[in-house]
Amino acid sequence: MAENILRMHRITKTFPGVKALQDVNLDVARGEVHAICGENGAGKSTLMKVLSGVYPHGTYDGDIEFEGRVVEFKDIRDSERDGVVIIHQELALSPFLSVAENIFLGNEREKRGFVNWNETNLEAAKLLRRVGLDLSPTVRAGDIGVGKQQLVEIAKALSKNVKLLILDEPTAALNDEDSAHLLGLVKGLRSEGITSIIISHKLNEIREIADSVTILRDGRTIETLSLHDGSVTEERIIKGMVGRDMESRYPDRTPVIREEVLRVEDWTVHHPQESSRVIVDKANLSVRAGEVVGIAGLMGAGRTELAMSIFGRSYGSNITGTLYKNGTPITARTVGEAIRHGIAYATEDRKRYGLNLIDDIKRNISGAALGKLAKRGWVDSGREAVVAGDYRTSMNIKAPSVTAVTGKLSGGNQQKVVLSKWMFSDPDVLILDEPTRGIDVGAKYEIYTIINRLAAEGKAVIVISSELPELLGICDRIYTLAEGRITAEVPIAQATPELLMQFMTKEKD
Amino acid sequence: MATTVKDPAVAMPQPPVKHGISFLTSRLRQIGIFVALLVIVTLFQVLTGGALLQPDNVSNIIVQNSYILLLAIGMVMIIVAGHIDLSVGSVAAFVGAMSGIMVQDWSFPWWLAFIVSLVIGGLVGAWQGFWVAYVGIPAFIVTLAGMLVFRGLTQIVLENQRITGFPEEYRQLGGGFLFPGLFPAETNILDWTTVGLGVIAVVLLVVSQLRGRATRARLNLEDEPAAWFFTKLAFIAVIILGLTYLLAGSRSGTPIVLVVLGVLIVAYSLVMSNSVFGRHIYARGGNLQAAQLSGVNTKRIDFMLFVNMGVLAALAGLIFTGRLNSAGPGAGNLFELDAIAAAFIGGAAVTGGVGTVIGAITGGLIMGVLNNGMSLLGVGIDYQQFIKGMVLLLAVGFDVFNKRRASSALK
Numbered sequence: 001m002a003e004n005i006l007r008m009h010r011i012t013k014t015f016p017g018v019k020a021l022q023d024v025n026l027d028v029a030r031g032e033v034h035a036i037c038g039e040n041g042a043g044k045s046t047l048m049k050v051l052s053g054v055y056p057h058g059t060y061d062g063d064i065e066f067e068g069r070v071v072e073f074k075d076i077r078d079s080e081r082d083g084v085v086i087i088h089q090e091l092a093l094s095p096f097l098s099v100a101e102n103i104f105l106g107n108e109r110e111k112r113g114f115v116n117w118n119e120t121n122l123e124a125a126k127l128l129r130r131v132g133l134d135l136s137p138t139v140r141a142g143d144i145g146v147g148k149q150q151l152v153e154i155a156k157a158l159s160k161n162v163k164l165l166i167l168d169e170p171t172a173a174l175n176d177e178d179s180a181h182l183l184g185l186v187k188g189l190r191s192e193g194i195t196s197i198i199i200s201h202k203l204n205e206i207r208e209i210a211d212s213v214t215i216l217r218d219g220r221t222i223e224t225l226s227l228h229d230g231s232v233t234e235e236r237i238i239k240g241m242v243g244r245d246m247e248s249r250y251p252d253r254t255p256v257i258r259e260e261v262l263r264v265e266d267w268t269v270h271h272p273q274e275s276s277r278v279i280v281d282k283a284n285l286s287v288r289a290g291e292v293v294g295i296a297g298l299m300g301a302g303r304t305e306l307a308m309s310i311f312g313r314s315y316g317s318n319i320t321g322t323l324y325k326n327g328t329p330i331t332a333r334t335v336g337e338a339i340r341h342g343i344a345y346a347t348e349d350r351k352r353y354g355l356n357l358i359d360d361i362k363r364n365i366s367g368a369a370l371g372k373l374a375k376r377g378w379v380d381s382g383r384e385a386v387v388a389g390d391y392r393t394s395m396n397i398k399a400p401s402v403t404a405v406t407g408k409l410s411g412g413n414q415q416k417v418v419l420s421k422w423m424f425s426d427p428d429v430l431i432l433d434e435p436t437r438g439i440d441v442g443a444k445y446e447i448y449t450i451i452n453r454l455a456a457e458g459k460a461v462i463v464i465s466s467e468l469p470e471l472l473g474i475c476d477r478i479y480t481l482a483e484g485r486i487t488a489e490v491p492i493a494q495a496t497p498e499l500l501m502q503f504m505t506k507e508k509d
Numbered sequence: 510m511a512t513t514v515k516d517p518a519v520a521m522p523q524p525p526v527k528h529g530i531s532f533l534t535s536r537l538r539q540i541g542i543f544v545a546l547l548v549i550v551t552l553f554q555v556l557t558g559g560a561l562l563q564p565d566n567v568s569n570i571i572v573q574n575s576y577i578l579l580l581a582i583g584m585v586m587i588i589v590a591g592h593i594d595l596s597v598g599s600v601a602a603f604v605g606a607m608s609g610i611m612v613q614d615w616s617f618p619w620w621l622a623f624i625v626s627l628v629i630g631g632l633v634g635a636w637q638g639f640w641v642a643y644v645g646i647p648a649f650i651v652t653l654a655g656m657l658v659f660r661g662l663t664q665i666v667l668e669n670q671r672i673t674g675f676p677e678e679y680r681q682l683g684g685g686f687l688f689p690g691l692f693p694a695e696t697n698i699l700d701w702t703t704v705g706l707g708v709i710a711v712v713l714l715v716v717s718q719l720r721g722r723a724t725r726a727r728l729n730l731e732d733e734p735a736a737w738f739f740t741k742l743a744f745i746a747v748i749i750l751g752l753t754y755l756l757a758g759s760r761s762g763t764p765i766v767l768v769v770l771g772v773l774i775v776a777y778s779l780v781m782s783n784s785v786f787g788r789h790i791y792a793r794g795g796n797l798q799a800a801q802l803s804g805v806n807t808k809r810i811d812f813m814l815f816v817n818m819g820v821l822a823a824l825a826g827l828i829f830t831g832r833l834n835s836a837g838p839g840a841g842n843l844f845e846l847d848a849i850a851a852a853f854i855g856g857a858a859v860t861g862g863v864g865t866v867i868g869a870i871t872g873g874l875i876m877g878v879l880n881n882g883m884s885l886l887g888v889g890i891d892y893q894q895f896i897k898g899m900v901l902l903l904a905v906g907f908d909v910f911n912k913r914r915a916s917s918a919l920k
Contacts, residue, residue, distance in 0.1 A: 314802060330514035336804040346804065353802055358862050367792055368803040374785045381783060385728045403730060421803070 004065075005030040005195050006051075013046055013055060021044045021060070021219045028164070033196045033229075035187060035210035037203070039241055039466065043219040045089070046201045048166050051197075052086040052375035053079040066268035066316045067163070077106075083163030087153045087170060089299075095142025100124035102141045103156045127155040130299050131185055131453060145274075147178025154185065165189065165196045171445040172300040181214060183209050201298040203234040203505050206490050216228035234505070235498065242468055243496035249445065250473030253452040257476065258289040261329070261460040262343070262429045269302075269309040269484075275317045276293035281484040283321075287429060287460040292451060294471035295464045296500050303346050303464045306481065307431045308505060311345035312338035315436030325428075339368060348434040348464070350411075354418045357407035361399055362388030364406050364417050389418035412443025419450055429461045430454060436470065469499045484504050511821045513741070541907070542856060543639065549875055553882030555728070555816025560885050561878070564759035567752070572684070572832065574877035575766040576601065576825035578870055580848035582777050583821035585869035588852050589598035589781075589812050591794045591861030592648035593640065594818050596655030598844035600625040601826035602836075603659040604630050608827055609672035609836035612679060619679040627823050633659065634819020635812070664838040671837040675830065683831030687768060699754075700762035710771070711746045718742050735864050754815070766828055775864070794861030849874055854904040 006028040013021040018022050021043045025457055028034045032489050036044050049055050051064065053073030064071050066082060073079040076086070093102045109119040124137035131151045141149060150170055157165055166181045167186070171179040187209055200206055207227060208508050215222040215237065222240050225232045263286040264415055271277035280302045287293045297303045308315035310323065310333035311337055323330050325341055332338035338345075347353040365388045366373055373384050388402040395416045406417055415435060422430060432451070434445045455461050465471050478495050480488045480503035488503040511601040553561045560566060579595050587594050611622040633655075641649040674743045692701045720795050722738060725731040756763055792800040793807045801807055825844070830836045855872030857864030876897060 260682060306899060312804075313803075334804075334806070335802055336806060338895045339804040347802060356792055356799055356862065357836075358795050363788065363791075367800075367805075370785050375784050379783050379785055379788060382724050382728060385725075385730050389728070401730065401732065403732060 032211040038216035100137035166266035268314035294475035294478040344422035572645035600661035602841035603828035605830035630823020634816040638812035638815030703757040
């Protein structure tokens with residue numbers, strides 16, 4: 001094996017309450033393309049943030065050796081000085097600046113504080129040619145497509161004399177053509193001697209361009225496989241990604257499944273700004289009373305977008321397709337209409353979208369159905385307190401009183417407040433988006449119990465989750481979503497993590 | 510099994526009464542603002558050798574500041590929703606001017622002029638609300654434009670002339686008193702109308718507070734220590750009775766505008782705390798996306814808030830036009846800034862979601878007492894501006910400091 005450009009040794013990174021990385025090792029050979037694989041939440045992005053100095057030295061344990069010497073990066077600038085450049089999943093271009101300005105942002109071609117525009121634009125043009133972009137450097141970054149923006153990011157990295165390029169899900173937002181171009185470019189950089197680390201969910205992509213792959217799971221290194229001899233199959237990688245034992249972390253339940261409550265037909269959703277980009281592509285799904293249906297998909301598959309577009313068109317543009325509630329077509333153009341049709345949606349990001357963090361528990365619980373507590377526009381705050389008190393007891397919300405501010409509660413208790421809010425709106429269908437994200441194990445069990453209770457009460461429940469064991473543990477049926485398309489519908493009896501992962505990583509034919 | 514589900518009985522409601530210091534610190538901001546007002550009143554009472562709390566001066570402070578307080582009510586609602594309104598001074602001037610034209614040039618009766626004026630205010634608000642809510646232009650820009658537009662319109666409709674000589678009835682709203690002939694000051698030691706009103710106000714306050722506390726206690730929601738509750742109640746009652754006594758001893762008794770203001774303060778406090786509309790305002794300001802995803806029609810909330818602000822600005826315009834007996838092209842200048850300052854001194858958060866009507870009124874009174882006290886002392890307008898500016902900065906700085914301390918205590 002060639003000399004290693006990078007050695008990360010026993011990296012451990014802890015966030016309050018969570019061990020994101022534990023004794024992770026990563027060795028990358030000089031001049032190779034090294035892929036990192038793992039489920040959402042396995043710690044891939046955290047590891048790369050440790051490497052690039054986003055989490056500075058001292059906030060993690062373990063050593064990083066780069067080009068043979070131990071490095072202690074304090075911030076991104078520090079790591080970039082040594083030639084480690086990370087391109088984040090969310091592109092960091094300033095849309096109102098020109099491409100050239102973006103390339104040299106923070107690294108301006110200047111003399112005594114004045115920008116040398118000729119040099120800026122000339123060098124930018126050279127870098128753009130190097131990444132295969134036929135583009136004027138004076139074009140505004142916001143005016144070019146995502147694929148080209150990604151290439152501009154790489155040009156920006158090249159301007160910093162990059163030795164190790166880290167790409168976090170570079171093709172997640174790209175179409176096939178742009179993806180192919182980008183992957184070709186990474187290969188080209190390899191022949192120029194630039195080492196790359198690429199995080200990707202697309203296994204065929206990894207097999208195509210990577211020399212080796214390291215698999216992370218639950219914050220630990222599972223294995224590093226060499227892809228040179230072609231003996232490593234996609235199934236082999238998937239096994240590494242999901243192969244954890246299923247503990248009895250899920251409460252028992254005997255499903256009583258009745259009539260269909262909600263059916264979604266030919267549901268197509270476009271990106272809210274770029275209306276030509278298809279985010280959800282002719283999705284069909286249905287859910288029955290008393291049933292828990294899972295939606296499995298990797299990041300960027302369109303899970304949240306699908307859910308939010310169903311929930312009163314709160315995401316997307318040019319939405320086509322039909323919703324059937326109890327067999328009759330309905331329209332839900334606003335969230336209010338969706339709620340009146342008995343649909344509830346608990347968001348993935350409860351702090352940003354789910355709760356008024358500066359207000360108390362009772363007012364958050366009543367938030368989606370305040371009308372139920374009001375007479376001619378006046379709220380009966382006494383009844384509100386009683387209702388909230390009942391939920392506090394039945395949902396076991398741990399807080400001194402219903403007047404406690406939600407911003408001070410733990411993640412699990414915040415989620416229980418969100419669930420209480422939607423239960424109080426008395427829906428027939430509940431869509432729960434990542435209901436246990438950022439919640440500790442004990443509280444997860446409580447959330448699963450609540451989901452079971454909802455199903456037992458005859459509600460139709462849709463659970464969106466990145467954690468396959470969770471879906472396998474609580475669902476009756478699982479849809480897999482890949483690139484906005486429903487790629488399979490799997491009854492729980494036949495579902496295995498490997499099978500689901502295959503459909504979740506299935507690309508367009 | 511990794512379950513940690515606790516027996517629900519363990520988590521049964523405990524009376525969440527906090528005691529002594531910890532309760533006071535949790536209410537520091539609300540208490541602080543009242544204490545600040547009291548300190549300022551006491552300070553100027555001493556400095557002016559008792560002139561501040563002379564009956565006629567107290568009456569004067571109320572009437573002088575009534576339109577700012579009125580504007581502060583609407584302003585704090587807009588600020589809670591996360592917006593701002595810079596146009597209220599111009600709108601008030603415009604409506605004052607229109608009412609002048611109505612009574613003088615068109616010979617409208619005063620009551621018709623009032624009604625039409627309030628409608629004009631509502632339409633102006635609807636205009637601005639349309640741009641904010643449905644077009645999506647930030648309120649700062651819309652109302653900055655409105656400030657110029659309605660100032661310009663004021664000057665256009667007045668042709669840069671001043672309208673004076675308003676009818677007697679018109680002027681009552683801004684400068685009149687309640688039943689002035691009933692208990693003439695020459696033959697009565699006190700104005701008994703005022704005394705009656707003051708007593709009724711105290712009785713209503715005590716009854717509603719006691720009932721509220723009883724309900725909260727029944728629902729196990731009471732978090733105020735009893736000693737604190739009764740001290741606070743007694744204290745407020747004493748303040749109201751003291752104010753009653755001063756006004757009853759003044760030359761003319763209760764200003765009509767105080768009654769209007771009192772009714773609006775109570776009504777809007779109730780709207781903000783107990784109506785669906787008010788609660789949606791807090792939800793919208795606290796977390797816009799969460800409110801939208803809970804089915805709140807936030808655009809309608811924004812629209813209605815500006816309509817409401819327009820009507821209140823119109824009322825303020827009628828009051829000060831009546832008080833000054835004059836509608837001029839420069840009227841109402843900088844009213845918006847006083848109203849905004851009142852709301853922020855009163856504890857409203859720049860980021861929205863926090864603020865109360867009572868707080869804004871207290872903030873407005875702090876500004877008003879500062880103005881009046883400094884004028885009595887003969888402090889120049891230059892120093893007055895400087896001091897008011899510092900008070901605003903320190904009040905909000907105190908807020909920020911408090912919040913930071915609270916959040917670091919959490920970690």
